[in-house]
Amino acid sequence: MAATQCLLLLTFLSILLVSSYDGVDANLQPTAGTKDGSEQWGYVEVRPKAHMFWWYYRSPSRVNDPSNPWPIILWLQGGPDSPVATGFSYVEDENLVVKTDEEAATDLTTLLKALFNGNETLQNSPLFIVAESYGGKFAVTLGVSALRAIAAGELKLQLGGVALGDSWISPEDFVFSWGPLLKDVSRLDNNGLSGSNRLAGIIQQQIEDGKYEDATSTWGDLEDFVFENSNAVDFYNFMLDYSQDPTASQSEVSKSLMVEVYSKFIGAKTFSSVKGASSPDLGSLMNGPIKRKLKIIPNNVIWGGQGGLVFPAMVGDFMKPRINEVDELLAEGINVTIYNGQVLWIFHSFPRQQLLECVCFSDIDRSSNKHIYINSFSRWDGLKAYLESDRTPLYCGEDGTVTKGFVRSYKNFFFYWILGAGHFVPVDQPCVALQMVGSITRSPNTNSSF
Numbered sequence: 001m002a003a004t005q006c007l008l009l010l011t012f013l014s015i016l017l018v019s020s021y022d023g024v025d026a027n028l029q030p031t032a033g034t035k036d037g038s039e040q041w042g043y044v045e046v047r048p049k050a051h052m053f054w055w056y057y058r059s060p061s062r063v064n065d066p067s068n069p070w071p072i073i074l075w076l077q078g079g080p081d082s083p084v085a086t087g088f089s090y091v092e093d094e095n096l097v098v099k100t101d102e103e104a105a106t107d108l109t110t111l112l113k114a115l116f117n118g119n120e121t122l123q124n125s126p127l128f129i130v131a132e133s134y135g136g137k138f139a140v141t142l143g144v145s146a147l148r149a150i151a152a153g154e155l156k157l158q159l160g161g162v163a164l165g166d167s168w169i170s171p172e173d174f175v176f177s178w179g180p181l182l183k184d185v186s187r188l189d190n191n192g193l194s195g196s197n198r199l200a201g202i203i204q205q206q207i208e209d210g211k212y213e214d215a216t217s218t219w220g221d222l223e224d225f226v227f228e229n230s231n232a233v234d235f236y237n238f239m240l241d242y243s244q245d246p247t248a249s250q251s252e253v254s255k256s257l258m259v260e261v262y263s264k265f266i267g268a269k270t271f272s273s274v275k276g277a278s279s280p281d282l283g284s285l286m287n288g289p290i291k292r293k294l295k296i297i298p299n300n301v302i303w304g305g306q307g308g309l310v311f312p313a314m315v316g317d318f319m320k321p322r323i324n325e326v327d328e329l330l331a332e333g334i335n336v337t338i339y340n341g342q343v344l345w346i347f348h349s350f351p352r353q354q355l356l357e358c359v360c361f362s363d364i365d366r367s368s369n370k371h372i373y374i375n376s377f378s379r380w381d382g383l384k385a386y387l388e389s390d391r392t393p394l395y396c397g398e399d400g401t402v403t404k405g406f407v408r409s410y411k412n413f414f415f416y417w418i419l420g421a422g423h424f425v426p427v428d429q430p431c432v433a434l435q436m437v438g439s440i441t442r443s444p445n446t447n448s449s450f
């Protein structure tokens, strides 16, 4: 099984590192692992009484080649579900949960310092921060924070790149695209479209006035509105009804549905695809056999037990964009990849262009909709050449003649369109997702069984 397969199976964990690591550092307390060294895990106390859990998988396909160090992937799932108080990570005082993306990035930087600074082998492996959904906001903020720490000599690692999947990095742009997109695919009519745009306009004003908590609340209203007016379209795949979503029977429809549904979706879908329909829910798995295996989880820490603290603490940051961070990473020459599923709407920017291609590239067509293209990669000098480049079609697996996606790139910017995927790209299109991760990390999968 290739490294990235482990990765796909375990993306629901709070932090996932993939590569080889045997080192035990004084800061890493407590730490444990499997006897064969293929897995390690532990806690880092990122601030007094704030404990972040990490779990590290070494790829079974690893070939030792000192001239070509194996990459490490730090996977940040969305939710928001990687800061302290999510998963097995915990706080001893509820006030210690993070309130902003920056605070989350600072904690993650502290984690990286604890893991990397004492280990030269790790320092030689490029680190790729790969994120999905809300994790994209953390990923770019962490990327910037890590670069600063590296420049200051406080963090010893090589940042190989940052990859963002269906990421929530420009909420204002997304909310304006929901109506037009869903009308284009017949899930809303004109009344639905104008109602949706009206709420998006309120959000825009609230953001402009700096009323970010109100903007988050209106975002919840907009979700409810779209849900009601579309006869319950699925949030993560506009080809489906919400009732076709595996979480539908478990979750009441309510405000801020997206956040609530998110972790349940991951649990139900990812795990059932591994073990079959009769498998227990994710919480039972994590708090049962997994907790017993890990041994170091304090008795009173329940996987997901503090998760309810995280979103309410972040309501003031949830609607803030993280476009400038993408810009900064590009300007610093860091490889930045954006990948997007074709049939999701909740992280969609505008119907005919996909996320960031239009969100970030302000010169495409400002006149067509004054509400979008608010943010731009102003400092990236490759923009024009990028837009003029051709897309390359992607194929994968046995049906090698079917188009699975496209990629366009110029210099250090890469954009993937993944066809037939909703929000959970690796779940919907595992073959091309794995191929893409292989390209991003420059370590192609040689195991074709996937």
Ligand SMILES: *[C@@H]1O[C@H](CO)[C@@H](O)[C@H](O)[C@H]1NC(C)=O
Binding pocket: 020, 021, 022, 023, 024, 025, 118, 119, 120, 121, 122
């Ligand atoms: C660093 O990691 C390498 C590779 O996993 C391991 O062999 C080594 O023991 C570690 N070194 C220290 C000082 O922890």
Ligand SMILES: *[C@@H]1O[C@H](CO)[C@@H](O)[C@H](O)[C@H]1NC(C)=O
Binding pocket: 126, 159, 160, 161, 335, 411, 412, 440, 441, 442
């Ligand atoms: C970044 O992308 C370029 C272009 O594909 C590649 O040559 C370079 O090696 C990449 N850097 C890393 C760290 O993967």
